[in-house]
Amino acid sequence: MTEPQFDPGGFYEFNLAQGAVRTRDGSRVLVLSDNVVGPLVSVAVRNGDLTAVRRLGRQLGRLAARSLGRSALACSPETVLGHVGSTLALFGWGRLAFSRWGDALVATIDNLPALDDEHLGAAALLGGLFSELGGREVACVPVGEATFVLVDPTVAEQVWTWAKAGDELPHIVAKLATSEKS
Numbered sequence: 001m002t003e004p005q006f007d008p009g010g011f012y013e014f015n016l017a018q019g020a021v022r023t024r025d026g027s028r029v030l031v032l033s034d035n036v037v038g039p040l041v042s043v044a045v046r047n048g049d050l051t052a053v054r055r056l057g058r059q060l061g062r063l064a065a066r067s068l069g070r071s072a073l074a075c076s077p078e079t080v081l082g083h084v085g086s087t088l089a090l091f092g093w094g095r096l097a098f099s100r101w102g103d104a105l106v107a108t109i110d111n112l113p114a115l116d117d118e119h120l121g122a123a124a125l126l127g128g129l130f131s132e133l134g135g136r137e138v139a140c141v142p143v144g145e146a147t148f149v150l151v152d153p154t155v156a157e158q159v160w161t162w163a164k165a166g167d168e169l170p171h172i173v174a175k176l177a178t179s180e181k182s
Helices: 034-047 053-068 077-092 120-134 153-164 171-182
Strands: 012-016 020-023 095-101 103-112 138-142 147-150
Touching: 012 153, 034 053, 034 120, 053 077, 053 120, 077 095, 077 120, 095 171, 103 138, 103 171, 120 138, 120 147, 138 171, 147 171, 153 171
Parallel strands: none
Antiparallel strands: 012 020, 095 103, 103 147, 138 147
């Protein structure tokens, strides 16, 4: 079976008469600049409530899943991640890349908009997106400049503590592998 290709053509419908922009599935979207969204995300981070950003991630996950035309579980990981990256790019979140570090999956985003100093907004967005795609809760923890480790939410706080203490990605992944064996 051939893998579905992401088609950006016709992704957005601009209706000037109604003053609306919609995605191909009919969802209405707002076009905002990063210097408007940044302060909103920063306030959400300061208030400790990134629910709305995570919800946006879930919506982007649904859009990426629909673009596959079948279950994400029926597609190769490369195809799913390609559709995810293309969806994020169409919404201006930057260029997504993935790498495996042992059992850990690490996401990096080139050209990530500057929304908050610790990239917690982008982490919430990615967490919502991958939770939606995978059908189970996922946390994305910032561990460096626009670098995120995908983890189970039960260990996210510990990973964040290690990252805040200055542990680099290889050390964090090693600690995760050690804690899995315990």
